[in-house]
Amino acid sequence: MSLIAFLGAIELGLIYGFVALGVYLSFRILNFPDLTVDGSFPLGAAVAAVWIVGGGDPWVGTLLAVAAGGMAGIVTAWMAVKLKILNLLASILSMIALYSINLRVMGRPNIALLADDTVFTPLESLPISRYIVFPLAILVLLVLVTLLLNRFLNSEMGLAMRATGENPRMASGNGINTSIMVLAGMALSNALVALGGALFAQSQGSADVTMGVGTIVVGLAAVIGGQSLIPGRSILVATLACLFGSILYRLMVAVALNSDFIGLKAQDLNLVTALLVGFALVLPRFRRRRRAA
């Protein structure tokens, strides 16, 4: 793996770090398996891309993307909480609907941003290579968002949200409005995912309606993988573990892309990635057992 490929994997891992945080929030904190992310990731990309191509400020476009993602989360939560549709099914409905909505938002399946000013454009004039400065900038934003998220989850409302996910009956018995908590949590979760989508489109130069496929899989791999490699009960450790998982996943893909030297072909990529991630998951357990024996 070359340095540029390595940094590229880090950059994508950091961008998908926002997705990992979002999935952590829905899947771990709210105990809500949420497939909406497959639609809210491209939604974020679509909204930002349309705004930017229309001549708007890229930061405003990114904020609009975040807001749109939040709304997608609210719709899913509303179907689950108010219409009493099963969580998973509600999120599937949102995911399917968002495919059409994303096409509507963009007006066509692919919007290119290769020639437009994005949030990354000011960084390109710096004397440092973009391969280094892009991931650094995303890292700064990601650390900021992670710290804010930690602060929120340790606030009074955050604790109420965690209680809602842990034991809804007990939470509402203690006077917590669990419906509001699910709505707010899902909004925040999908807002984070949409932020990831908006940044992805801007760093990669295009928004495509198909780019959301499998977002949930990557998100879950990051959350579950990261947490099993870095176990810990505190929110800070857990969120950092998710980010670590996201970066590790991308590194594994980068390694898989270089696997031709052992006779593997391009079509084996997903299998190799799955094996590498699986290996990374069982490795620590295997070592622990050996040490115990």
Added chain:
Amino acid sequence: MMRRRILSALLGSLMLNGIVLAGIAHADSVSLGITQIVEHPALDASRQGVLDKLAEHGYVEGDTLTVDFQNAQGDTAIAAQIARKFAGDRPDLVLAISTPSAQAAAAAMRDTPIVFTAVTDPLMAKLVNDMDAPGGNITGVVDAPPLEAQLQLIRDMFPEAQRLGVAYNPGEANSVSQIEKLQELSPGLGFELVEVTASRTSEVMGAARSLAGRVDAIYVPVDNTIVSALESVVRVGHDANIPVFTGDNASVERGALASLGFSYYDMGRQTGEMILRILDGESPGDLPVGTVEMLELILNQGTADRIGYTIPAEFEEQAVEIIAP
């Protein structure tokens, strides 16, 4: 602590491996990185066309040509990672097959020459600003089907036809730009367009059935989703005696009545020619974006018999291939 050490050792050894391999790849031969969004007969045929053309001119894969072929398995994030891998490996030239792969390559590399193929609208995709003088490090060949010639073929074979059904996937950039052009062209040729959409292959059957009884002919553009499930459209055509025309020639063998198009293999060969010129020292920015000029008419006699259509002699003479029943 232990865990961290293992991980860094693992990463270290992998990076070392990569560097050693990159060293071998650059020794004494031309290196070509190929990034392709997904494996699919048409895209594979274009890749083969490129490799065959290069081989004829002395760049033989495994000998004087080192090929690093990567396919993103339909995932745009992986396409981005492949582009970054090439940005780091610095092959002599990158071949990007399909729009998303080309966009990812263009975003990641500003110096390495990039040649795209199987891109329908490079202006819309912002790969180039000017088709005649692309500038920068990128040029290529477009796969825009000759829609006007194809509509004219339907008009000539079926002078009475009025309503023309088209099935496409609204999620494919290439299809949407074809549909927009069809909408522009059809009134001039006396067609009224009836559009149906399918977002995945399982929906194609339903979409095709909804056309039965509403249209006089069906046209299938170059659309990955519809072409993957072409048999569903063909069956509807057979059952309702509606002629099915396709934008790509390969589909006629699968039961469409006729197509006036180009082969992806030929497009690949034309792309290969462009690559040869760049390897000879020309700059990609100076090479105009190419279109495939050679059109071939292919007819299916079995389908004609099925729907009770007698192919006029003039078309039989024109056809480069008539598929026997």
